[in-house]
Amino acid sequence: MADCHTHALITAGNIVKKYASLFALLLVTAVLLSACSSEGTSGQAVNPKPPPNVRVQALPSATASPEPPQPEIAPTSSPQPTEQVYYYDPTPDPAALESEIEAVMDDIDKKLNSQDLLLKP
Amino acid sequence: MQRRLPSKKILFGLLSALVAIALLVSVIPAMAAGAGDENTPIPGMGRVPNPTLVRMHNKLGSWFNDQEDLLREADGLSQNFQALIDVHQKAGKNVTILENGLATFEAEVAASREIHLVAGAAIFSTAGFKVNGDVRDRLVAGQQLLDGHASLKDAHFRLAQAIHDLRKTFTNWRHTRVTGIPWPTAIPTP
Numbered sequence: 021m022a023d024c025h026t027h028a029l030i031t032a033g034n035i036v037k038k039y040a041s042l043f044a045l046l047l048v049t050a051v052l053l054s055a056c057s058s059e060g061t062s063g064q065a066v067n068p069k070p071p072p073n074v075r076v077q078a079l080p081s082a083t084a085s086p087e088p089p090q091p092e093i094a095p096t097s098s099p100q101p102t103e104q105v106y107y108y109d110p111t112p113d114p115a116a117l118e119s120e121i122e123a124v125m126d127d128i129d130k131k132l133n134s135q136d137l138l139l140k141p
Numbered sequence: 142m143q144r145r146l147p148s149k150k151i152l153f154g155l156l157s158a159l160v161a162i163a164l165l166v167s168v169i170p171a172m173a174a175g176a177g178d179e180n181t182p183i184p185g186m187g188r189v190p191n192p193t194l195v196r197m198h199n200k201l202g203s204w205f206n207d208q209e210d211l212l213r214e215a216d217g218l219s220q221n222f223q224a225l226i227d228v229h230q231k232a233g234k235n236v237t238i239l240e241n242g243l244a245t246f247e248a249e250v251a252a253s254r255e256i257h258l259v260a261g262a263a264i265f266s267t268a269g270f271k272v273n274g275d276v277r278d279r280l281v282a283g284q285q286l287l288d289g290h291a292s293l294k295d296a297h298f299r300l301a302q303a304i305h306d307l308r309k310t311f312t313n314w315r316h317t318r319v320t321g322i323p324w325p326t327a328i329p330t331p
Contacts, residue, residue: 117225118315124218125308131211132301135204139290141193 183283191276194283198274201264201289208257208296215250215300219243222307238317242310249303253296260292 179190189197222243226236269282276282 111231112224112228114225114228117221117228121218121221121225121311124214124221125304125311128211128214128218128300128304129308131207132297132304135207135297137294137297139197139201139286141189141196 178279181279183280185287186283189283191279194276194279194286195270195274197286198264198270198282201286201293204293205257205261205264205289208293208300211300212250212254212257215246215253215303218307219247219250222246234318238310238314242307242314245310246303246307249299249306253299253303256292256299257296260289260296263292264289 180188182188222239226239226243229236229239263285266285267277269276269278269280269285271277
């Protein structure tokens, strides 16, 4: 019985000796993992990059947007003329027209009568 | 011994040259006389020297320009007459006499202007006279003067008639407006 126990111990010791480096590696890994997991549960995730400066707005549409309604301007009263304004009456005076017609007819007659109609050197 | 006669080709050539020379001798003096000889009589004008033709041409050109002004004045008269018609029509008066008179006047002035333009085409043609006014071809120049003069005179008489008719219409209308009785068109014979 004691032999068996001793043999088992010897075997375990041999195994430990044989894979000591592997065990050590596993141990270190486990310690690191446990440390990381404890830190992760206790702290918040931090984004090291600054937030992008993006302005959110509506994209311009292809159709023209309707003109905004112009505010109606209240009509202002025109300034009243201080002086009397005279307008030209386009209707001519018939008597003046008649005398002008006579004068033009006389002038044409005079010029026609003064014209030399002969073909001479 | 056999004499050699000139060939037919040479004889034909000599004959052609002689004919050509004869033609030139007969045509050139006639052309020269027509273009520049001052003694050549012009049909309808006689033996008029070239400087006289130039003077007559200038005189006709001046007459044409004066008549152009008169026709323009007649257009102005027509506008005045229309204004008078409009004024009286607006006042509700009867303007039939004036309207008829103006229509006749405008038609006569238009006819006069057409003849006047024919005169201008004859006078200012460069067939008989050069651009600088000198005579190019005596016979053509003389004919230009005769044609231009006849047309100018015709246009003159038509314009004179148009003015005479318009004056008559105007007098008639004035008389009717004052007395209410139309102006007598024909004097009754006793």
